[in-house]
Amino acid sequence: MPAVLYIVVPCYNEQEVLPITAPMFLQKIRDLAAAGKISDESRVLFVNDGSKDKTWEIISGLAREDEHYLGISQSRNRGHQNAVLAGLMEAKDRCDITISIDCDGQDDINAMDKMVDEYLNGCEVVYGVRESRDTDTFFKRFTAQSFYKFLSAMGAEVVYNHADYRLVSSRVLQEFANFKEVNLFLRGMIPLVGFKSTCVGYSRAERIAGKSHYPLKKMLALAVDGITSLSVKPLHMITGFGVLVAFASFIGVLWAIVTALLGRAVAGWASTTCIVCFVSGVQLICLGIIGEYVGKIYMETKQRPRYIISERTWNEEK
Ligand code: UDP
Ligand code: MG
Numbered sequence: 001m002p003a004v005l006y007i008v009v010p011c012y013n014e015q016e017v018l019p020i021t022a023p024m025f026l027q028k029i030r031d032l033a034a035a036g037k038i039s040d041e042s043r044v045l046f047v048n049d050g051s052k053d054k055t056w057e058i059i060s061g062l063a064r065e066d067e068h069y070l071g072i073s074q075s076r077n078r079g080h081q082n083a084v085l086a087g088l089m090e091a092k093d094r095c096d097i098t099i100s101i102d103c104d105g106q107d108d109i110n111a112m113d114k115m116v117d118e119y120l121n122g123c124e125v126v127y128g129v130r131e132s133r134d135t136d137t138f139f140k141r142f143t144a145q146s147f148y149k150f151l152s153a154m155g156a157e158v159v160y161n162h163a164d165y166r167l168v169s170s171r172v173l174q175e176f177a178n179f180k181e182v183n184l185f186l187r188g189m190i191p192l193v194g195f196k197s198t199c200v201g202y203s204r205a206e207r208i209a210g211k212s213h214y215p216l217k218k219m220l221a222l223a224v225d226g227i228t229s230l231s232v233k234p235l236h237m238i239t240g241f242g243v244l245v246a247f248a249s250f251i252g253v254l255w256a257i258v259t260a261l262l263g264r265a266v267a268g269w270a271s272t273t274c275i276v277c278f279v280s281g282v283q284l285i286c287l288g289i290i291g292e293y294v295g296k297i298y299m300e301t302k303q304r305p306r307y308i309i310s311e312r313t314w315n316e317e318k
Contacts, residue, residue, distance in 0.1 A: 003096035005042040008087035009103045012049040016209035047087040050077030063313035075310040081184040086307035092173035107165040111202035115167040125197035128165035132203040155233030183229040
């Protein structure tokens with residue numbers, strides 16, 4: 001019996017692009033099923049992330065049209081990571097493999113063939129890795145690449161140029177369900193589950209329609225989330241930096257004493273002000289970084305649900 005595949009697609013305000021990409025996902029399932037690689041029980045599972053436009057109406061309409069389309073709706077907008085998680089958790093008991101993909105057509109759907117092949121070869125996780133970013137603007141390419149470099153410099157291990165386009169088997173998802181953290185950074189968490197994995201390259205296309213929901217501000221927030229949920233390296237760096245500043249201050253104090261003893265003490269207003277400004281700036285930054293972690297702990301202790309599904313396109317008893 002071939003594997004049942006669920007394609008998990010997060011959608012937020014995607015009314016322009018959904019009618020174009022949904023049939024593409026369906027066709028991919030048909031093609032893979034026709035090739036005997038997956039079962040015809042495979043489905044496209046849309047996760048409406050509290051869209052304010054007609055996205056949910058479109059999803060419900062698709063589900064009525066063809067049984068291969070399924071949809072769940074989150075009770076409100078919670079962000080891409082939570083939407084993907086909701087879809088994966090919903091899918092994990094109904095299928096053998098999941099592939100998460102954005103709904104804007106930027107990720108090459110044809111890479112799914114290779115992903116499924118790798119699964120059939122025994123891999124439980126297959127990361128989609130962007131090989132070229134020719135279609136991205138220079139700015140997007142530059143910020144996105146700096147993002148990966150910055151993450152790994154900060155001790156958060158991620159697969160280079162991999163976003164959230166990946167195949168994950170339900171076996172891995174069952175284990176992943178035990179990762180209870182509220183701060184989600186899926187691309188850094190899935191590697192922690194382990195199991196045999198590999199990468200499949202694809203080239204990234206332009207968004208078919210609509211506009212990106214990941215402006216620089218959200219990318220920065222995602223980077224901070226990624227670092228603080230995967231690594232405590234910034235805290236170590238603060239300690240290291242503190243030692244350095246303390247050492248420099250010690251030398252400064254020695255210098256001050258020596259000049260005073262030699263009777264050459266000058267007003268020294270400028271240097272004093274500089275040092276005070278510098279050290280207080282450093283302290284504020286360090287406090288801020290520690291605060292980020294305290295904030296994370298605060299959110300984790302609340303143990304709020306990571307997603308709330310308000311509607312499904314199917315009857316739950318079924
Ligand atoms: N998305 C979501 N919730 C959000 C923001 C985005 O589910 O709050 C979805 C969006 O519909 C898309 C995917 O996440 O399918 C990636 O978003 P986008 O294409 O805007 O990001 P980019 O590709 O520009 O990084
Ligand atoms: Mg996109």
